[in-house]
Amino acid sequence: MLNKTIAALLFGLFFFSTTASAHGGLSADKDLCILTIGAYKMHFTGYQPDSSATKEFCEDIPSTGLTIVAMDAMDRKMKNFPTEIRVIEGEAEAEATDANTILHMPFKVYPTGNISFEHRFPKEGKFVGIVTIKDGDEEIVSRFPFAVGMGGGFPVWILLAVAVAVGGAITYKKMA
Amino acid sequence: MKNKIISLLGGVAVIVTSLTALYAPQAGAHGERSQEPFLRMRTVHWYDTNFSTNRVAVNEEMTITGKFLLAEAWPEVIMKPDVAYLHVAEPGPAVAKVETWLNGVPAAKSFKLELGKTYEYKVIVRGRKPGEAHIHPMLNVQSAGGLVGPGQWTLIEGVYEDFTYPVTTLTGEAIDLNTYGFANVVKWHIIWAIPALFWVLYWVRRPLFIPRFLMVQNGEEDALITSTDKKVGIALLIGTIVLVTMSSNSAKEQYPVQIPLQSAIIPVEALPVTPQNSAVKAKILKANYRIPGRSMTMTLDITNGSATPIKLAEFNSANVRFTNSLIPTLAKTDSAELWAKDGLNVQGEPTIYPGETARLEIEASDALWETERLSSLIGDPDSAFGGVLYFQGADGKTYMEEISGPIIPTFQ
Ligand SMILES: [Cu+2]
Numbered sequence: 001m002l003n004k005t006i007a008a009l010l011f012g013l014f015f016f017s018t019t020a021s022a023h024g025g026l027s028a029d030k031d032l033c034i035l036t037i038g039a040y041k042m043h044f045t046g047y048q049p050d051s052s053a054t055k056e057f058c059e060d061i062p063s064t065g066l067t068i069v070a071m072d073a074m075d076r077k078m079k080n081f082p083t084e085i086r087v088i089e090g091e092a093e094a095e096a097t098d099a100n101t102i103l104h105m106p107f108k109v110y111p112t113g114n115i116s117f118e119h120r121f122p123k124e125g126k127f128v129g130i131v132t133i134k135d136g137d138e139e140i141v142s143r144f145p146f147a148v149g150m151g152g153g154f155p156v157w158i159l160l161a162v163a164v165a166v167g168g169a170i171t172y173k174k175m176a
Numbered sequence: 177m178k179n180k181i182i183s184l185l186g187g188v189a190v191i192v193t194s195l196t197a198l199y200a201p202q203a204g205a206h207g208e209r210s211q212e213p214f215l216r217m218r219t220v221h222w223y224d225t226n227f228s229t230n231r232v233a234v235n236e237e238m239t240i241t242g243k244f245l246l247a248e249a250w251p252e253v254i255m256k257p258d259v260a261y262l263h264v265a266e267p268g269p270a271v272a273k274v275e276t277w278l279n280g281v282p283a284a285k286s287f288k289l290e291l292g293k294t295y296e297y298k299v300i301v302r303g304r305k306p307g308e309a310h311i312h313p314m315l316n317v318q319s320a321g322g323l324v325g326p327g328q329w330t331l332i333e334g335v336y337e338d339f340t341y342p343v344t345t346l347t348g349e350a351i352d353l354n355t356y357g358f359a360n361v362v363k364w365h366i367i368w369a370i371p372a373l374f375w376v377l378y379w380v381r382r383p384l385f386i387p388r389f390l391m392v393q394n395g396e397e398d399a400l401i402t403s404t405d406k407k408v409g410i411a412l413l414i415g416t417i418v419l420v421t422m423s424s425n426s427a428k429e430q431y432p433v434q435i436p437l438q439s440a441i442i443p444v445e446a447l448p449v450t451p452q453n454s455a456v457k458a459k460i461l462k463a464n465y466r467i468p469g470r471s472m473t474m475t476l477d478i479t480n481g482s483a484t485p486i487k488l489a490e491f492n493s494a495n496v497r498f499t500n501s502l503i504p505t506l507a508k509t510d511s512a513e514l515w516a517k518d519g520l521n522v523q524g525e526p527t528i529y530p531g532e533t534a535r536l537e538i539e540a541s542d543a544l545w546e547t548e549r550l551s552s553l554i555g556d557p558d559s560a561f562g563g564v565l566y567f568q569g570a571d572g573k574t575y576m577e578e579i580s581g582p583i584i585p586t587f588q
Contacts, residue, residue: 043543043546043547045546047467047468047587049587054467054554054555054585068467068468068587070467070468070469070470070546072470072543072546072547073543073547074543074547076513111518112469112470112471112516112518112519112541112542112543113542113543113544113547114469114470114541114542114543114546116467116468116469116470117468118468
């Protein structure tokens with residue numbers, strides 16, 4: 001009985017680590033990082049070339065410093081939409097003001113479907129990315145809160161190591 | 177003590193396996209993007225792809241034609257196309273294949289192909305399952321897998337129940353291949369499942385795995401098999417032999433004319449070398465992939481060995497087209513979704529005259545590098561790319577040249 005309880009706990013913990021964080025319009029769908037803007041989707045990738053070369057991030061940014069974000073239209077129609085990018089400092093619900101805006105790229109059409117920008121985050125903190133597209137007369141806004149340098153989620157390998165240790169101990173005890 | 181360690185390791189293995197099973201990421205769509213970039217960029221270069229229609233009724237035929245060039249830069253790590261087979265890639269049997277032709281030879285069997293050569297194919301399919309399906313020509317290569325060509329969204333209309341696949345056998349019998357022999361297949365599966373299920377259930381009630389292992393370790397293995405077990409085993413063995421003999425005899429009676437499964441490989445001659453596919457030579461001096469901007473830049477020397485002035489019109493890699501909007505569009509392919517219309521930018525004088533060698537700086541940029549997951553080539557063990565350059569000749573003809581080489585990712 002104890003075995004089953006512990007096993008259930010471990011499974012629960014494992015699921016928690018991959019699905020429990022909330023990131024607004026941004027989500028890791030299967031193995032792709034997707035930004036949802038209304039009915040449209042963009043492929044979202046973050047890089048920190050100085051600390052981790054071409055390693056890709058979705059959602060939270062692991063450390064402070066130079067960060068490059070690339071967003072790629074998954075729908076060919078989006079190539080014609082003027083798009084505005086804004087990054088503000090603050091909690092998920094924060095309103096955009098001139099004071100808290102740390103990066104602003106006014107409405108512009110990106111004919112290759114790629115929008116790339118870089119920013120140097122001087123300190124750790126909580127931020128919100130705001131992407132606005134103009135589909136004809138309609139403006140569609142997508143917000144995604146993210147953290148910089150907060151260590152990110154609980155590393156999966158630690159969970160695996162704990163699972164291995166606990167599982168091993170139980171089996172060992174049972175056989176003893 | 178040894179037992180304990182072994183069972184401990186067993187327990188750990190079970191837990192790790194069940195955890196990793198939960199984590200397995202799924203492949204998207206019907207998989208054409210999930211192949212490694214080197215499998216798509218440096219194997220089969222498809223061109224002139226044409227679908228006779230984009231909507232077919234059930235039982236109606238659609239013809240896919242086109243050509244492919246087999247890359248000379250075929251990756252070392254995958255098998256050469258010594259045994260290849262022409263097919264279609266689709267999500268389930270939405271259409272049924274009726275005929276395949278390769279350079280005018282019926283290609284129902286496998287064939288052997290040569291790298292660096294060009295082949296012309298024709299595949300005829302028949303609408304089967306109503307709905308919208310993404311259909312591609314595909315070359316299956318033994319040990320390398322399916323190498324997929326440009327796809328087309330095809331609407332299949334009608335009712336599935338109407339589908340038939342009429343074929344006349346060599347003995348003159350008219351059959352429907354869609355249902356032929358189906359009842360027989362079901363019947364024999366059930367007949368064989370009965371003894372199989374009995375055998376599994378018979379043993380599953382006994383001590384299994386670890387307890388069984390421990391009994392063997394402790395020298396108690398005799399207790400694991402009783403004399404009844406032996407009798408049941410012998411009965412099942414005899415029963416199996418009788419069943420095999422009987423079924424073989426009944427098949428021979430029902431189908432007196434039989435041929436063995438065909439496994440020959442058809443020799444197919446490549447298309448002849450023409451000035452269009454041999455006159456222009458390219459040498460890559462430098463290639464970079466700029467991660468922000470999704471842009472590939474190349475410096476290359478182009479030698480025009482043809483008798484006409486040429487202009488670079490298209491770079492094509494893994495069915496993604498980068499074209500130069502200033503130059504008339506070339507070969508029609510249906511893959512509008514994989515077409516970066518203004519994605520190709522050529523610096524400097526675009527015209528290369530006969531006998532001249534010109535240095536071109538070209539840039540192929542589009543979000544497709546990422547959304548088609550080609551940029552992951554920067555993580556490959558040999559970060560190399562491949563593709564085909566298409567040149568528009570003043571004589572109205574299209575000249576092509578395969579290119580490949582190492583590529584270095586940059587952030588600038
Ligand atoms: Cu497809």
